[in-house]
Amino acid sequence: MLELSKVTVDYGSIRALEAIDLRAEPGRITAVLGANGAGKSSLLKTAAGLVHPSSGAVLLGGADVTRMPAHLRATRGVSLAMEGRRLFRDMGVEENLLLAWSFGPRKTPFAAALEQVYAAFPILKERRHGKAGMLSGGQQQMLILSSVTIREPECMLLDEPSLGLAPIIVAQIFAFITDYSRSRRTTVVVAEQMAVMALRVADYGYVLRRGKVVMEGDAATLAKADIVNQLSAAYL
Ligand code: ATP
DSSP states (O other): OEEEEEEEEEETTEEEEEEEEEEEOTTOEEEEEOOTTSSHHHHHHHHHTSSOOSEEEEEETTEEOTTOOHHHHHHTTEEEEOSSOOOOTTSBHHHHHHHHHHTSOOOSOHHHHHHHHHHHOHHHHHTTTSBGGGSOHHHHHHHHHHHHHTTOOSEEEEEOTTTTOOHHHHHHHHHHHHHHHHHHTOEEEEEESOHHHHHHHOSEEEEEETTEEEEEEEHHHHHTOHHHHHHHHTTO
16 A cells, blocks of 8 residues: 655755645556646655655555655565666666566566566567567567566556557556556556546546646546546547
């Protein structure tokens, strides 16, 4: 369980988040929706410990981690996939996975963890000796998700996993996220501009505008809301 309580984040004189309350539960997908600059990335970075709030608290499994640095939060099972497909592009696919696994708690031996990745994404097995930078956009996103899940996180923070991908690939990626979260009871927070897509898989969502939560509710309710439909329409 991840909770943000009255979290305010400032970058110098720029207020990125203001008094954010959010609760993301294990085994459920929580969507954070909003336009460019609404504060989605800041929220995920705050949860991961890369950005520290000016006020408010971040709780993991009920424990206050507001002052805990990012590397310690990572050992407590928090894993962030940042926007923009950050991979080691000149390294091989399997080398990227090995590196990610090396930073995890290593509950599963590498060979077994690799088998799980390849069962979910057989194309990565085919390309395992190729450079990560030579993969298509969709395959890179699969590798990023695999690099996150190979660490067996308890809390997975995904920043715009659908960015720039074809709808059929997005559907595949979201199906993986849903299965993973439900089967392992992982807490998942997905930040997305493409609200309609995210709400198809999310259980609950928050809509951010200029750093504030302007609406929250279960996914079915949000999907019908004008504010959410306007958000998606802007990116079609
Ligand atoms: P995007 O989809 O473009 O990443 P976002 O919803 O994730 O948008 P943030 O990146 O969290 O939004 O940005 C929220 C606000 O904080 C914006 O006004 C942005 O310009 C500002 N901001 C973000 N990072 C910094 C920073 N390092 N320094 C100063 N201002 C920042």
